[in-house]
């Protein structure tokens with residue numbers, strides 16, 4: 257039988273889950289004024305409807321000293337309870353259990369919102385927040401414990417089936433557990449038993465409040481990946497102590513800490529699937545409690561294998577279900593190939609969290625918009641239209657999907673012999689290949705919906721007049737533009753797209769890559785060329801190369817790979833002109849002039865929209881929309897959202 261392990265039910269304390277796939281905790285920024293919202297309820301309900309075995313909500317703060325980011329749920333206020341009910345009722349309608357993750361972020365926070373010092377075991381500043389915390393005294397420790405108990409009470413009243421204590425990425429409990437942040441010499445510091453004392457006290461207090469009515473779990477970090485931090489041996493010992501306390505029903509796992517090694521918690525596509533499996537595997541050997549394994553499980557086959565090989569009892573699939581709410585239902589129906597695979601790009605989920613925006617997904621316009629019905633079939637269907645979409649990049653394909661979902665007859669005309677536009681090019685760099693799943697997923701959906709795609713068909717107004725569609729959507733993308741200082745006759749100056757399509761520099765050539773986009777364009781191509789044997793320097797006018805790689809957690813990996821590949825990085829340099837091969841640069845903070853004379857200059861600079869077709873069709877009176885880069889060149893999420901919006905409105 258396919259997926260023999262995934263579909264076997266499992267008791268977790270008083271709760272039985274119907275399958276082994278967990279939608280593990282993650283921030284959403286859907287809260288308003290510290291309270292859960294309809295946006296939460298609809299979001300979780302969609303994953304419950306999509307078959308998730310267990311849903312664990314984002315964290316709820318257990319104490320007023322804890323407010324590290326604006327849209328945190330303030331679990332310590334009673335007024336969260338109606339919002340809890342919204343969530344639990346919505347999820348329970350699909351017969352799915354839902355647990356609440358409760359937490360105090362401790363020293364991994366700032367006093368910006370609370371205007372009170374942050375609390376931690378010892379006055380050790382977190383590397384991200386850079387704020388020295390107040391070391392809590394015994395009375396404050398008792399207050400922390402009481403805070404967890406109070407929030408557990410609210411959760412029980414709000415209808416949750418269980419509670420998870422986050423002791424993993426960003427937590428005062430983690431702070432106590434970790435030798436890196438716990439310098440105490442009292443009974444809460446020193447030995448692992450002492451460091452785990454707060455955790456055990458919290459578990460006992462929560463258990464006292466919820467009795468055996470609710471399940472109780474603990475999320476443990478298996479390796480903090482920081483100097484002097486918790487390692488797998490500590491994690492095993494903590495798991496044993498948790499089990500010995502007899503208060504816990506399961507153990508969840510994680511890797512990394514939220515502020516110093518966050519890039520390993522929500523690993524991007526450069527890190528292999530299942531990369532953190534050694535943690536549940538080791539813990540499971542030491543305890544009887546069910547153990548959850550998490551970390552880039554992209555498809556049900558990987559999850560089944562982790563279970564079959566005995567690494568874990570349950571599998572956390574977080575971004576996989578952010579990208580496709582029906583991940584489980586599709587697997588269950590034997591339609592694994594219909595799952596919209598997560599790209600591990602972190603662009604619209606993790607990336608938006610860092611920017612204080614609500615959680616979305618680059619390839620699922622419905623994520624975060626479930627309560628508004630985005631991406632649903634229109635009920636009041638109009639007459640069936642013949643829709644012509646020009647361009648099979650992510651914008652055009654999404655428009656085709658949305659229009660076909662509305663029952664229209666859709667044809668996509670693509671000038672090239674392949675779909676995908678710039679995404680296909682970006683994914684042609686070996687360690688960015690998973691980005692290509694965006695287009696593969698869209699093409700699969702087009703096939704299911706009966707969208708016709710014609711390749712190698714250039715569209716001009718005459719062809720539109722010949723075919724007479726009822727509506728035209730122009731998604732013709734953008735084309736490279738040359739900055740003022742790079743004249744067209746300078747043939748050694750080429751665009752990143754030229755490198756990906758035509759090749760350009762060869763082994764032994766020296767290359768300067770100009771990064772004015774601050775994302776993967778410059779860094780990907782720099783890596784590709786370094787791998788080819790070129791001597792590569794990336795130059796930016798900004799303070800750091802690939803500035804936005806930070807928000808998708810790709811910065812650390814880029815630095816490691818760039819260093820290993822000998823790629824030089826130079827910042828604060830503005831190109832001022834080309835004198836033959838001499839590239840004139842201005843170091844803008846000092847006014848110093850610099851010169852480079854590379855064999856090649858590769859440009860990662862803003863492109864320009866290809867809009868002539870749209871303008872001509874509009875002038876000719878056609879019903880025409882334009883979307884994506886031909887409207888304004890941006891990143892892929894904008895193309896998908898616009899495609900969905902325009903296609904759904906037809």
Ligand SMILES: Cc1cc2nc3c(=O)[nH]c(=O)nc-3n(C[C@H](O)[C@H](O)[C@H](O)COP(=O)(O)O)c2cc1C
Pocket residue numbers: 280281282283284314315357422424425475510521522523550551552553572573574575576605606609615
């Ligand atoms: C946007 C985002 C926010 C997260 N926030 C939390 C959190 O508050 N608490 C937590 O325990 N894990 C959090 N996580 C980690 C996830 O639970 C999970 O460990 C991680 O995403 C790896 O699983 P995946 O590869 O299936 O996405 C977060 C993950 C994402 C993507």
Ligand code: SF4
Pocket residue numbers: 575576578579597598599600601602603604605606616617618619620
């Ligand atoms: S934005 Fe990217 S990483 Fe996040 S869920 Fe969507 S596809 Fe996955």
